[in-house]
Amino acid sequence: MKVLFVVPYPEGQAASQRYRVEQWLPLLQEQDIKYRLAPFWSQSAWNVLYKPQHTWRKITGLLTGFMNRMLLLRHLPVYDFVFVHREATPLGPPWFEWVAAKVFRKRIIFDFDDAIWLPNTTAENRWAAKLKWHHKTAQICRWSYKVSCGNGYLRNYALKYNAAAVLLPSVLDTEHRYNEHKEQHTQEVVMGWIGSHSTLPYLQLVEPVLQRLERKYSFRLLVIADKAPQLQLRSLEFKAWQRETEVQDLLQLNIGLMPLPDTEWAKGKCAFKALQYMALGIPAVVSGVGANIEAVANGCTGYPCATEQEWYERLEALLLKPELRTSMGAEGQVWVRKHYSLQAHSQTFLSLFSS
Known part of the structure; x- marks a missing residue:
């Protein structure tokens, strides 16, 4: 089995991706499942994305990300599943997901851990908010083989569009990483x-x-x-x-x-x-x-x-x-x-x- 993970961020940088995708990869290795991680943003673009100024570096990073998504389409035939975390592209309609599902007939697993169908404008993303295409969440749910949802509220939304919506909470590795205990009798609180x-x-x-x-x-x-x-x-x-x-x-x-x-x-x-x-x-x-x-x-x-x-x-x-x-x-x-x-x-x- 081969799985393509279509993810927004460079590896190791964003909490949602680290805990909902990256920490599961060793489990796939144990099952002898092959995979590839395909981020939209490069590390250099990510380094400035939420900083003021750097406009041209952000635009260049955005265009490079779209180009890489186009080039990724030619590799789709070799994969059994396409796992999309949050979205394939940060702006515009879900063209990549549509092509993967309708043209290449790939089984899409759509994963999200926020109410991403709702606008959530911050100072850092105000410039792009009008191009976010929030209603694509429902479309991707419809096209997906399964939908992985971080809590019950998100799953209830996904079930309106896809009966194969699964509750998969955001979890922690309590054996290898979160395995220490806080001593509470301390001098300061x-x-x-x-x-x-x-x-x-x-x-x-x-x-x-x-x-x-x-x-x-x-x-x-x-x-x-x-x-x-x-x-x-x-x-x-x-x-x-x-x-x-x-x-x-x-x-x-x-x-x-x-x-x-x-x-x-x-x-x-x-x-x-x-x-x-x-x-x-x-x-x-x-x-x-x-x-x-x-x-x-x-x-x-x-x-x-x-x-x-x-x-x-x-x-x-x-x-x-x-x-x-x-x-x-x-x-x-x-x-x-x-x-x-x-x-x-x-x-x-x-x-x-x-x-």
Whole structure:
């Protein structure tokens, strides 16, 4: 069997691709399944894509990506499956997916972990937003052999267009990577958040809560991201995200945060930050929105919160009680291994390539 992975990003650069595609590749090797990874963006284009200026490098990277997609079509006959993560091209209609499905009659596996049929404009992608062609998500679902969805909300959307929509949560390798445990009896308490520039603004939702806590308690707020946050907090510390140090950076945290707005876009999120925290024995305090409600067992592995006062009370309790953090952290590790680990869902992933 041969599988072509049509992916947006250079290997090792984006969380969605690393955890929904790249971490599964060793499993395919074990099954003697051959594969090829075909990114749209080159590494040089990716390096400047979300930075100001560099207009011509971005345009050149975009045109090169489209050209590479055209050239990729001639290789389609040798593959049994074409696995499309999110989209084959970032702008315009789904011409590549249509050609693969309708002309070459390839079995497409369409995978997504966000509500990508909804507009989600940020400062970094405003210039391209009008060309995003969001309604192509439904079209690709219809043409696909199977659809792999990161949570129930996404699967319910896909089922409207394809009965072969499968729930495959975003998962973690709890045996080889997320296999350490946070010691909670520490001299200082560190609350923290991990993510990218696209979700960084969500931290502002709990900024007032953190300001209130700062006036009463001593703690450190560590933000691990690809861009520094703009928050008025004296406890704030920024750490640039690096793949090599990601787990060790997370192990500095005693409490993990995942605020989200109550929007349709946020309901498509797969609670991944919360899973990262819990897998390492770190209680997760999250907004009670979408997949967060299922992923975080209330009062057991963390707390989903609905109001600002709930956020304050839950964080205050965890700040003051290391034994509570310890028990929740231990429960969280067991929970993730059972429900959200690579090992628990390996057969679900392999079933995507079966008849």
